[in-house]
Amino acid sequence: MATVLERVTKVIVDRLGVEENEVKLEASFTGDLGADSLDVVELVMELEDEFDMEISDEDAEGMSTVGDAVSYIEKKQA
Amino acid sequence: MSDLTGKTAIITGASRGIGAEIAKRFAQAGANVVVNYSGSQQKAEAVVEAINENGGKAIAVKANVADADAVKAMVDETMTTFGTVDILVNNAGITRDNLMMRMKDDEWDDVINTNLKGVFVCTKAVTRQMMKQRSGRIVNIASIVGVMGNAGQANYVASKAGVIGLTKTTARELASRGITANAVAPGFITTDMTDQLNEDIQKTMMSQIPLGRFGKPEEVAKAALFLASDEASYMTGQTLHLDGGMVM
Numbered sequence: 001m002a003t004v005l006e007r008v009t010k011v012i013v014d015r016l017g018v019e020e021n022e023v024k025l026e027a028s029f030t031g032d033l034g035a036d037s038l039d040v041v042e043l044v045m046e047l048e049d050e051f052d053m054e055i056s057d058e059d060a061e062g063m064s065t066v067g068d069a070v071s072y073i074e075k076k077q078a
Numbered sequence: 079m080s081d082l083t084g085k086t087a088i089i090t091g092a093s094r095g096i097g098a099e100i101a102k103r104f105a106q107a108g109a110n111v112v113v114n115y116s117g118s119q120q121k122a123e124a125v126v127e128a129i130n131e132n133g134g135k136a137i138a139v140k141a142n143v144a145d146a147d148a149v150k151a152m153v154d155e156t157m158t159t160f161g162t163v164d165i166l167v168n169n170a171g172i173t174r175d176n177l178m179m180r181m182k183d184d185e186w187d188d189v190i191n192t193n194l195k196g197v198f199v200c201t202k203a204v205t206r207q208m209m210k211q212r213s214g215r216i217v218n219i220a221s222i223v224g225v226m227g228n229a230g231q232a233n234y235v236a237s238k239a240g241v242i243g244l245t246k247t248t249a250r251e252l253a254s255r256g257i258t259a260n261a262v263a264p265g266f267i268t269t270d271m272t273d274q275l276n277e278d279i280q281k282t283m284m285s286q287i288p289l290g291r292f293g294k295p296e297e298v299a300k301a302a303l304f305l306a307s308d309e310a311s312y313m314t315g316q317t318l319h320l321d322g323g324m325v326m
Contacts, residue, residue, distance in 0.1 A: 038251065045206055 004051075004077070005070050011046050012066065015039065025067035033066075047073065080307035083108030086160040087306065088152070090114045090143050090200055091170030093122035095269035096219060099295035100167055100302050101125055105134030107303055110160045113138045114152060116170065135160075143170045143196030149203045162211065165306045166204045168197040168241070169219040171234075173271060175279075178232040186233045193237035197244055201259075205252065214257035215306045218245045219298070222265040222321040230279060238263075242317050249315030258314035260305045265321025267293040289322035 002010075009023045016033050029035040029043065044060045051073055063069050082104055092101040093115040102125065105111045111129060113136055115122035122138040129136040139155055141148040156163055171193045174185035197218055208214025223231055224238025241261060248259035266272060266283045272292070284292070301318050304310055319325055 038254065042209060045209070 004073050005066075007050055008047065008066065008070050008073065011050055012043065015043050015046060023066055025070065026065055028065045030064070051077070053077075080107055080303045080309050082165070082303070082307060085164040085306075086110040086112070086156060086162045087165035087167060088112040088114060088156055088163060088200070088204065089167045089169055090196065091116070092167075093118040093125060093138075095271055096264065096267060096295045096298045097167070097169040098125045099299040100169060101136065102129060102132075103296070103299040103303050104165070104167075104306065105129040105132065105136055107307070109134075109165065109306075111136040112152070112156050112160075114141055114143070114170065116140065116142050142192075143168075143200055144191040146199050146203070149199050153203045153207070157207065163204045163207045164211070164213065165215045165217070166200060167217045167219065167302055167306065168200055170196055171219065171221075171237075171271070173231065173234050173274065175230050175234065175275065176232075177230055181232060189233035190237050190240075193234065194240040194244070197241050201244075201248055205257070208257050209252070209255045212256045214252070214255075215310075216245075216248055216252075216257065216259040217302050217305045218242075218259065218261040219302070220245070220261040220263045220317060222263045222319060222325055225263055225317070225319070226325050228279070230276075245317065246315045253314055258305075258310070260310065260313060260315065261317040262298060262301050262305065263317050263319050263321065263325075264298045265293060265319070265324045267295055267298055267320075269295060283324075286324050287322040288324070291322065293320060293322060 012023050013020055016035055018033050029040050044055050048055050087104045087109045089097050089101045091097040092113040101111050101113050113122050113125050126136040126138045139152045141152040174189050218241050220241045221238040223235045224242050228235050245259050245261040301320050
Protein backbone atom coordinates (compact mmCIF):
# COMPACT_ATOMS: atom_id res chain seq x y z
CA MET A 1 0.00 0.00 0.00
CA ALA A 2 1.47 3.32 -1.10
CA THR A 3 1.84 6.03 1.54
CA VAL A 4 -0.08 9.30 1.35
CA LEU A 5 3.15 11.06 0.32
CA GLU A 6 3.76 8.59 -2.49
CA ARG A 7 0.23 8.96 -3.82
CA VAL A 8 0.32 12.76 -3.55
CA THR A 9 3.67 12.76 -5.30
CA LYS A 10 2.32 10.71 -8.17
CA VAL A 11 -0.62 13.09 -8.65
CA ILE A 12 1.74 16.09 -8.64
CA VAL A 13 4.20 14.49 -11.06
CA ASP A 14 1.38 13.60 -13.45
CA ARG A 15 -0.34 16.96 -13.21
CA LEU A 16 2.59 19.38 -13.14
CA GLY A 17 5.07 17.39 -15.19
CA VAL A 18 7.84 17.76 -12.60
CA GLU A 19 10.47 15.18 -11.59
CA GLU A 20 9.68 12.99 -8.60
CA ASN A 21 12.76 14.18 -6.69
CA GLU A 22 11.52 17.79 -6.92
CA VAL A 23 8.41 16.90 -4.92
CA LYS A 24 9.68 17.55 -1.40
CA LEU A 25 7.52 18.23 1.64
CA GLU A 26 8.63 21.86 1.81
CA ALA A 27 8.20 22.48 -1.94
CA SER A 28 5.49 25.05 -2.67
CA PHE A 29 3.15 24.37 -5.57
CA THR A 30 3.40 27.80 -7.15
CA GLY A 31 6.91 28.79 -6.08
CA ASP A 32 8.93 25.60 -6.47
CA LEU A 33 6.82 23.35 -8.69
CA GLY A 34 5.80 25.90 -11.31
CA ALA A 35 2.04 25.62 -10.84
CA ASP A 36 -0.24 28.52 -11.70
CA SER A 37 -3.37 29.19 -9.66
CA LEU A 38 -5.55 27.07 -11.94
CA ASP A 39 -3.09 24.18 -11.68
CA VAL A 40 -3.51 24.29 -7.91
CA VAL A 41 -7.29 24.13 -8.24
CA GLU A 42 -6.93 21.12 -10.54
CA LEU A 43 -4.43 19.49 -8.23
CA VAL A 44 -6.87 19.74 -5.33
CA MET A 45 -9.61 18.25 -7.54
CA GLU A 46 -7.38 15.30 -8.37
CA LEU A 47 -6.39 14.80 -4.76
CA GLU A 48 -10.11 14.70 -3.93
CA ASP A 49 -10.55 11.92 -6.49
CA GLU A 50 -7.39 10.04 -5.47
CA PHE A 51 -8.30 10.01 -1.79
CA ASP A 52 -12.07 9.99 -2.24
CA MET A 53 -12.63 13.02 0.00
CA GLU A 54 -14.02 16.52 -0.29
CA ILE A 55 -11.60 19.37 0.27
CA SER A 56 -13.44 22.63 0.91
CA ASP A 57 -12.31 25.83 -0.81
CA GLU A 58 -11.26 27.24 2.56
CA ASP A 59 -9.09 24.23 3.32
CA ALA A 60 -7.66 24.23 -0.20
CA GLU A 61 -6.61 27.85 0.20
CA GLY A 62 -4.52 26.85 3.21
CA MET A 63 -2.47 24.37 1.19
CA SER A 64 0.58 25.89 -0.38
CA THR A 65 3.17 23.16 -0.04
CA VAL A 66 3.35 19.42 -0.63
CA GLY A 67 3.64 18.96 3.15
CA ASP A 68 0.44 20.97 3.72
CA ALA A 69 -1.46 18.64 1.42
CA VAL A 70 0.02 15.47 2.88
CA SER A 71 -0.65 16.42 6.51
CA TYR A 72 -4.17 17.64 5.64
CA ILE A 73 -5.00 14.32 4.00
CA GLU A 74 -3.41 12.24 6.75
CA LYS A 75 -5.35 14.17 9.39
CA LYS A 76 -8.62 13.79 7.49
CA GLN A 77 -8.09 10.07 6.99
CA ALA A 78 -7.22 9.43 10.63
CA MET B 79 -23.60 22.05 -40.74
CA SER B 80 -22.50 22.10 -37.12
CA ASP B 81 -22.40 18.64 -35.62
CA LEU B 82 -22.79 17.84 -31.92
CA THR B 83 -22.97 14.05 -32.17
CA GLY B 84 -22.00 12.38 -28.91
CA LYS B 85 -21.85 15.68 -27.00
CA THR B 86 -23.94 16.44 -23.95
CA ALA B 87 -25.40 19.91 -23.49
CA ILE B 88 -27.08 21.50 -20.50
CA ILE B 89 -29.42 24.31 -21.56
CA THR B 90 -30.72 26.42 -18.69
CA GLY B 91 -34.19 27.89 -18.94
CA ALA B 92 -35.01 25.58 -21.82
CA SER B 93 -38.72 25.07 -21.27
CA ARG B 94 -39.67 27.86 -23.66
CA GLY B 95 -38.55 30.72 -25.85
CA ILE B 96 -34.95 30.86 -27.02
CA GLY B 97 -33.86 28.08 -24.63
CA ALA B 98 -36.43 25.60 -25.97
CA GLU B 99 -35.35 26.39 -29.52
CA ILE B 100 -31.69 25.88 -28.61
CA ALA B 101 -32.51 22.54 -26.95
CA LYS B 102 -34.31 21.32 -30.08
CA ARG B 103 -31.58 22.50 -32.45
CA PHE B 104 -28.83 20.93 -30.40
CA ALA B 105 -30.73 17.64 -30.27
CA GLN B 106 -31.17 17.77 -34.05
CA ALA B 107 -27.42 18.25 -34.33
CA GLY B 108 -26.92 15.03 -32.37
CA ALA B 109 -26.41 16.25 -28.80
CA ASN B 110 -27.83 14.68 -25.65
CA VAL B 111 -29.76 17.54 -24.12
CA VAL B 112 -30.57 18.45 -20.54
CA VAL B 113 -33.63 20.67 -20.58
CA ASN B 114 -33.34 22.70 -17.38
CA TYR B 115 -36.36 24.51 -16.01
CA SER B 116 -37.30 26.28 -12.83
CA GLY B 117 -41.11 26.52 -12.80
CA SER B 118 -42.55 25.33 -16.11
CA GLN B 119 -42.38 21.57 -15.70
CA GLN B 120 -45.07 20.77 -18.27
CA LYS B 121 -43.45 22.92 -20.92
CA ALA B 122 -40.05 21.41 -20.21
CA GLU B 123 -41.49 17.92 -20.55
CA ALA B 124 -43.12 18.92 -23.83
CA VAL B 125 -39.70 20.01 -25.14
CA VAL B 126 -38.19 16.68 -24.05
CA GLU B 127 -41.05 14.81 -25.70
CA ALA B 128 -40.64 16.71 -28.95
CA ILE B 129 -36.92 15.89 -28.95
CA ASN B 130 -37.45 12.21 -28.18
CA GLU B 131 -40.11 11.91 -30.88
CA ASN B 132 -37.55 13.17 -33.38
CA GLY B 133 -35.12 10.46 -32.33
CA GLY B 134 -33.06 12.67 -30.01
CA LYS B 135 -32.11 12.11 -26.40
CA ALA B 136 -33.21 14.55 -23.70
CA ILE B 137 -34.13 14.75 -20.04
CA ALA B 138 -35.84 17.54 -18.10
CA VAL B 139 -34.16 18.61 -14.86
CA LYS B 140 -35.57 21.14 -12.43
CA ALA B 141 -33.09 23.54 -10.84
CA ASN B 142 -33.08 27.19 -9.89
CA VAL B 143 -29.88 28.36 -11.58
CA ALA B 144 -28.92 30.63 -8.69
CA ASP B 145 -29.09 27.73 -6.20
CA ALA B 146 -25.67 26.06 -6.11
CA ASP B 147 -26.91 22.84 -4.49
CA ALA B 148 -29.70 22.40 -7.04
CA VAL B 149 -27.31 23.10 -9.90
CA LYS B 150 -24.77 20.61 -8.57
CA ALA B 151 -27.52 17.99 -8.40
CA MET B 152 -28.41 18.79 -12.01
CA VAL B 153 -24.81 18.33 -13.14
CA ASP B 154 -24.59 15.07 -11.17
CA GLU B 155 -27.77 13.82 -12.83
CA THR B 156 -26.37 14.79 -16.23
CA MET B 157 -23.19 12.81 -15.52
CA THR B 158 -25.18 9.79 -14.35
CA THR B 159 -27.43 9.84 -17.41
CA PHE B 160 -25.04 10.84 -20.19
CA GLY B 161 -21.53 10.46 -18.73
CA THR B 162 -20.14 13.85 -19.81
CA VAL B 163 -20.89 17.56 -19.87
CA ASP B 164 -19.48 19.11 -23.01
CA ILE B 165 -21.63 22.17 -23.48
CA LEU B 166 -23.34 24.61 -21.13
CA VAL B 167 -25.75 27.18 -22.50
CA ASN B 168 -26.57 29.76 -19.84
CA ASN B 169 -29.89 30.92 -21.15
CA ALA B 170 -32.18 31.22 -18.10
CA GLY B 171 -33.28 34.79 -17.69
CA ILE B 172 -36.10 36.90 -16.30
CA THR B 173 -37.22 40.53 -16.47
CA ARG B 174 -38.70 42.79 -13.80
CA ASP B 175 -38.88 46.05 -15.72
CA ASN B 176 -39.28 49.38 -14.01
CA LEU B 177 -37.86 52.86 -14.19
CA MET B 178 -34.84 53.05 -11.93
CA MET B 179 -36.53 55.65 -9.72
CA ARG B 180 -39.34 53.19 -9.05
CA MET B 181 -37.38 49.96 -9.04
CA LYS B 182 -37.70 47.96 -5.82
CA ASP B 183 -34.70 46.23 -4.29
CA ASP B 184 -36.25 42.84 -4.81
CA GLU B 185 -36.86 43.57 -8.50
CA TRP B 186 -33.17 44.33 -8.79
CA ASP B 187 -32.09 41.31 -6.72
CA ASP B 188 -34.33 38.79 -8.51
CA VAL B 189 -33.02 39.71 -11.93
CA ILE B 190 -29.37 39.86 -10.90
CA ASN B 191 -29.69 36.53 -9.10
CA THR B 192 -31.19 34.58 -11.98
CA ASN B 193 -29.50 36.31 -14.91
CA LEU B 194 -26.00 36.95 -13.55
CA LYS B 195 -25.40 34.86 -10.45
CA GLY B 196 -27.07 31.95 -12.26
CA VAL B 197 -24.42 32.09 -14.99
CA PHE B 198 -21.66 32.11 -12.38
CA VAL B 199 -23.16 29.19 -10.44
CA CYS B 200 -23.80 27.02 -13.50
CA THR B 201 -20.43 27.77 -15.08
CA LYS B 202 -18.61 26.91 -11.87
CA ALA B 203 -20.58 23.68 -11.56
CA VAL B 204 -19.62 22.34 -15.01
CA THR B 205 -16.04 23.59 -15.00
CA ARG B 206 -14.65 20.74 -12.95
CA GLN B 207 -15.82 18.15 -15.46
CA MET B 208 -14.80 20.23 -18.47
CA MET B 209 -11.32 20.83 -17.03
CA LYS B 210 -10.87 17.09 -16.57
CA GLN B 211 -12.00 16.51 -20.15
CA ARG B 212 -9.70 19.25 -21.35
CA SER B 213 -12.55 20.51 -23.51
CA GLY B 214 -15.80 22.35 -23.14
CA ARG B 215 -18.02 25.00 -24.63
CA ILE B 216 -19.81 27.64 -22.63
CA VAL B 217 -22.34 29.77 -24.46
CA ASN B 218 -23.95 32.62 -22.55
CA ILE B 219 -27.11 34.24 -23.74
CA ALA B 220 -26.63 37.94 -22.99
CA SER B 221 -28.63 40.72 -24.63
CA ILE B 222 -27.94 43.62 -26.91
CA VAL B 223 -29.29 45.95 -24.21
CA GLY B 224 -26.32 44.87 -22.11
CA VAL B 225 -24.20 46.64 -24.71
CA MET B 226 -26.36 49.68 -25.46
CA GLY B 227 -28.38 50.24 -22.25
CA ASN B 228 -32.15 50.51 -22.16
CA ALA B 229 -34.45 52.81 -20.21
CA GLY B 230 -36.73 50.87 -17.87
CA GLN B 231 -34.45 47.85 -17.60
CA ALA B 232 -31.66 48.89 -15.24
CA ASN B 233 -31.59 45.49 -13.53
CA TYR B 234 -31.80 43.44 -16.72
CA VAL B 235 -29.23 45.59 -18.54
CA ALA B 236 -26.80 45.43 -15.63
CA SER B 237 -27.20 41.65 -15.46
CA LYS B 238 -26.57 41.21 -19.19
CA ALA B 239 -23.60 43.57 -19.27
CA GLY B 240 -22.32 41.54 -16.33
CA VAL B 241 -22.75 38.33 -18.33
CA ILE B 242 -20.64 39.77 -21.15
CA GLY B 243 -17.84 40.61 -18.70
CA LEU B 244 -18.17 37.22 -17.04
CA THR B 245 -17.91 35.56 -20.46
CA LYS B 246 -14.58 37.29 -21.11
CA THR B 247 -13.20 36.29 -17.71
CA THR B 248 -14.38 32.70 -18.10
CA ALA B 249 -12.70 32.63 -21.50
CA ARG B 250 -9.42 33.87 -20.07
CA GLU B 251 -9.41 31.63 -17.01
CA LEU B 252 -10.23 28.41 -18.84
CA ALA B 253 -8.63 28.82 -22.26
CA SER B 254 -5.55 26.85 -21.22
CA ARG B 255 -7.80 23.88 -20.46
CA GLY B 256 -9.45 23.76 -23.88
CA ILE B 257 -12.65 25.42 -22.73
CA THR B 258 -14.11 28.31 -24.71
CA ALA B 259 -16.70 30.82 -23.54
CA ASN B 260 -18.63 33.07 -25.86
CA ALA B 261 -21.81 35.08 -25.63
CA VAL B 262 -24.70 35.79 -27.90
CA ALA B 263 -26.38 39.17 -27.57
CA PRO B 264 -29.84 38.94 -29.11
CA GLY B 265 -31.76 42.06 -29.92
CA PHE B 266 -35.54 41.98 -29.97
CA ILE B 267 -36.53 38.32 -30.40
CA THR B 268 -40.18 37.33 -30.39
CA THR B 269 -40.73 35.24 -27.21
CA ASP B 270 -42.97 35.16 -24.14
CA MET B 271 -40.47 37.40 -22.42
CA THR B 272 -40.41 40.13 -25.03
CA ASP B 273 -44.20 39.95 -25.44
CA GLN B 274 -44.35 41.19 -21.85
CA LEU B 275 -42.31 44.30 -22.57
CA ASN B 276 -44.48 47.37 -22.63
CA GLU B 277 -45.50 48.86 -25.95
CA ASP B 278 -43.26 51.88 -25.60
CA ILE B 279 -40.15 49.74 -25.32
CA GLN B 280 -41.29 47.58 -28.25
CA LYS B 281 -41.92 50.64 -30.44
CA THR B 282 -38.63 52.28 -29.54
CA MET B 283 -36.73 49.12 -30.33
CA MET B 284 -38.41 48.52 -33.69
CA SER B 285 -37.46 52.01 -34.83
CA GLN B 286 -33.82 51.18 -34.13
CA ILE B 287 -33.61 47.95 -36.11
CA PRO B 288 -32.08 48.43 -39.58
CA LEU B 289 -33.38 45.05 -40.79
CA GLY B 290 -36.88 46.28 -39.91
CA ARG B 291 -38.18 43.21 -38.07
CA PHE B 292 -37.86 41.37 -34.80
CA GLY B 293 -35.73 38.22 -34.68
CA LYS B 294 -36.88 34.64 -34.26
CA PRO B 295 -35.72 32.23 -31.54
CA GLU B 296 -34.27 29.89 -34.19
CA GLU B 297 -32.00 32.67 -35.41
CA VAL B 298 -30.45 32.82 -31.94
CA ALA B 299 -30.34 29.03 -31.69
CA LYS B 300 -28.33 28.79 -34.90
CA ALA B 301 -25.68 31.14 -33.53
CA ALA B 302 -25.59 29.24 -30.22
CA LEU B 303 -25.15 26.01 -32.17
CA PHE B 304 -22.23 27.48 -34.07
CA LEU B 305 -20.54 28.63 -30.85
CA ALA B 306 -21.10 25.23 -29.21
CA SER B 307 -19.66 23.29 -32.14
CA ASP B 308 -16.15 22.63 -33.42
CA GLU B 309 -16.78 25.24 -36.11
CA ALA B 310 -16.07 27.92 -33.49
CA SER B 311 -12.87 26.28 -32.23
CA TYR B 312 -10.69 29.41 -32.53
CA MET B 313 -13.17 31.79 -30.97
CA THR B 314 -13.37 32.66 -27.29
CA GLY B 315 -14.41 35.62 -25.16
CA GLN B 316 -16.52 37.09 -27.93
CA THR B 317 -20.06 38.41 -28.04
CA LEU B 318 -22.06 37.86 -31.22
CA HIS B 319 -24.69 40.53 -31.85
CA LEU B 320 -27.87 39.06 -33.31
CA ASP B 321 -29.94 42.17 -33.42
CA GLY B 322 -30.89 43.04 -36.99
CA GLY B 323 -28.15 45.64 -36.92
CA MET B 324 -29.27 47.66 -33.87
CA VAL B 325 -25.74 48.03 -32.55
CA MET B 326 -22.83 48.29 -34.93
